[in-house]
Amino acid sequence: MVSGSLGVLVGDGVVYKYPKNLVRENLFNVDKAKQVVSTTRSFVIRICNKLIFDIAILPDEYSEFAGDCKSSRGLSDTIKFDRSLMAGCDNEPRPMEIFFLFVKLLHEISHAVIFQFGREFLRHERKTNVKFQTPKTHCLGAEAGSAMEKFLFGSAIDAPGIVQEDKYRINYLILSDGKQSGAINNFWIDQFVYDAINCSKLKTIESIQLPW
Numbered sequence: 001m002v003s004g005s006l007g008v009l010v011g012d013g014v015v016y017k018y019p020k021n022l023v024r025e026n027l028f029n030v031d032k033a034k035q036v037v038s039t040t041r042s043f044v045i046r047i048c049n050k051l052i053f054d055i056a057i058l059p060d061e062y063s064e065f066a067g068d069c070k071s072s073r074g075l076s077d078t079i080k081f082d083r084s085l086m087a088g089c090d091n092e093p094r095p096m097e098i099f100f101l102f103v104k105l106l107h108e109i110s111h112a113v114i115f116q117f118g119r120e121f122l123r124h125e126r127k128t129n130v131k132f133q134t135p136k137t138h139c140l141g142a143e144a145g146s147a148m149e150k151f152l153f154g155s156a157i158d159a160p161g162i163v164q165e166d167k168y169r170i171n172y173l174i175l176s177d178g179k180q181s182g183a184i185n186n187f188w189i190d191q192f193v194y195d196a197i198n199c200s201k202l203k204t205i206e207s208i209q210l211p212w
Ligand SMILES: [Zn+2]
Pocket: 107, 111, 143, 144, 145, 146
């Protein structure tokens, strides 16, 4: 837990928030942090630029990442979305659907990042399950996608709904971690989606607003 005020730096479309007191005590190097953010961002952009996106019948998943273990360049790494989920979003998708696809896209990109990390930095590892799987660290919990959802939204996000004529209709979105799932306030989702096209507004979103 960090106490004290936060410093804020804005640059290159990124907002950096850092604990001022730790900078004074020489425990947090803002320039080094900016360097790490920049390197990480370039790494993720490079991966996104070569990913293939596809639609498939995924009976038990909304989406999945399929990496090519044998390729050294990853030109056939693919993110797939479930056909009925996409079909349910066909006519003027609601903010709820746009937000859910955004969350699942980030989820699968997290897997793609871990996969590419193994490809580049564990080159000599022969066991593919060691090389490409998410490390079982406390924060990643062996599931990079769910960990990303928890980091950003406080919980993994699920979308209860029903299939009608091969189209999956989402009823509402829930924060699915914990004993009792919480429904995400549709007003918050609307604001998040509409503000996403206005970067300066997006920066003001800090936490999810729960309906209680
Ligand atoms: Zn996952």
